[in-house]
Amino acid sequence: MMIYGPATMALAENPIIQTCFTTDPAPMVHGDRLYIYTGHDENNADFFWMQEWRVYSTTDMVNWTDHGSPLAIEDFSWGDDRAWAPQCVERDGKFYFYVPLHSKLSGTMAIGVAVGDSPTGPFKDALGHPLVDGSWDYIDPTVFVDDDGQAYLYWGNPEIYYVKLNPDMVSFDGEVKKIIQTEDGFGAPGPKERVEGKKYRDNYTEGPWFFKRDGKYYLVYAAGGVPEHIAYSMSDSPTGPWKYMGEIMPLSDTNSFTNHSGIIDYKGKSYFFYHTGKLPGGGGFARSVAVEPFEYNPDGTIPVIPPTDEGAPSVGTLDPMRRVEAETMSWSKGVSTEMNSKTGVYVSDIHNGDYIKVSSVDFGSVSPAKFGASVASALRGGTIEVRLDAVDGNLVATLEVPGTGGWEEWRYIEAPALMKVSGVHDLYFVFKGRKGPKLFNFDYWNFK
Ligand code: FUB
Secondary structure (H helix, E strand, O other): OOEEOOOOOOEOOOOOOOOOOOEEEEEEEEOOEEEEEEEOOOOOOOOOOOOEEEEEEEOOOOOEEEOOOOEEHHHOOOEEEOOOOOEEEEEOOEEEEEEEEEEOOOOOEEEEEEEEOOOOOOEEEOOOOOOEEOOOOOOOOEEEEOOOOOEEEEEOOOOOEEEEEOOOOOOEOOOOEEOOOOHHHHOOOOOOOOOOOOOOOOOEEEEEEEEEEOOEEEEEEEEOOOOOEEEEEEEOOOOOOOEEEEEEEOOOOOOOOOOOOEEEEEOOEEEEEEEEOOOOOOEOOEOEEEEEEEOOOOOOOOOOOOOOOOOOEOOOOEOOOOOEEOOEEOEEEOOEEEEEOOOEEEEEOOOOOOEEEEEEEEOOOOOOOEEEEEEEOOOOOEEEEEEEOOOOOEEEEEEEEOOOOOOOOOEEEEEEOOOEEOOEEEEEEEEEOOOOOOOOEEEEEEEO
8 A cells, every 4th residue: 555645835726715705804813724704705796795694714824714694784784785895803802893784773884793602602782772873985894902992893985984992892972983094194185175186196995904013003995996905004003093004915916996904923933914806707796705924014014915715824733533524625616515403514416527625634654544524415425535645635534425315314334445644635525426427525524
């Protein structure tokens, strides 16, 4: 028997989610996981007719686990449309999920807040009414809790608004404040003060991302009108005055006229999340989240970060001897995901020739004897070929999936390992079966 040793270090691949269109990423670190909260562009949409928010997480920056959609328009009795750019933050063990959506009450956009006990929900509308309501530019909330416990909520397009949230995170005292945009602060005066025909250095558009690092406050935002690039301003205080600092992600050929960013540190490295239209079939209303690693300049300024197809290098490995959810993957072709209350999220829409890639899988030095997977099929099933380091790589196992009597009638099936494996590899699950029909659903796997 041949023994296959370690492969090269894995890189993420952009866009990082391929099972559906994802937008407006808002990263959050909790425990040893990095979560992203996203919007979800519908297939074949001709506008941002978005219905739900989604959550994904990683521990290694290359494999992302799909946690499904724990929050949707129907969770807000007062909302009826446009599930736009979210952000979730933790405070005192509760998770506050801020979202813009169209309000039935005002007929314009509003910002709501849902609360949950875990980063993946379930979440419940905290108020039963919007936190702020009444203007078409009440979109794109960003929240930051400062070291002194004061929380700030910024939002807006093309004005920038903020409130200081009360410690309960779901209320504030006084009026909504508007930031006075100036050329020094944002590259141009506010939208109503701009002189027609005058060329400005830049201008704030939407999608603010507010945070603090080494005592400096950062407001990162989509700029320049459409098509958008990403720029930023800095301040010594959480409410300004702001100083325009330049572009981060210049206008690029990403197949999306919007861009929307979130910045976070994780496991000692800094990451810039954004979206493009670069998934096959993607575009301005079919966007996908991507990530780039970066390093702050020594003076705390942010370098220019061009979009790439490679993304971030792996910062961890995955243990194949433990149960791994099938919806944890670094890349996939053809498949999508579904969820129910019993199984949680699982991989669906599996057809002949589709595949899932899982990166940085560490087999250690003891070669496994068996591969097993939990699968379900209302039809005739198919085959999972487990391959090493490439879609046509060496065959580690072949699992025959039978019909199980239903798409959610799960059976755990095992197959013997066909070769010895050690060290770190990329694993490919290549799906084979009759051409045409859906073959089976796939919930989790492990080696023994
Ligand atoms: O995703 C809908 C809207 O597009 C967001 O609210 C904006 O930031 C832009 O990305």
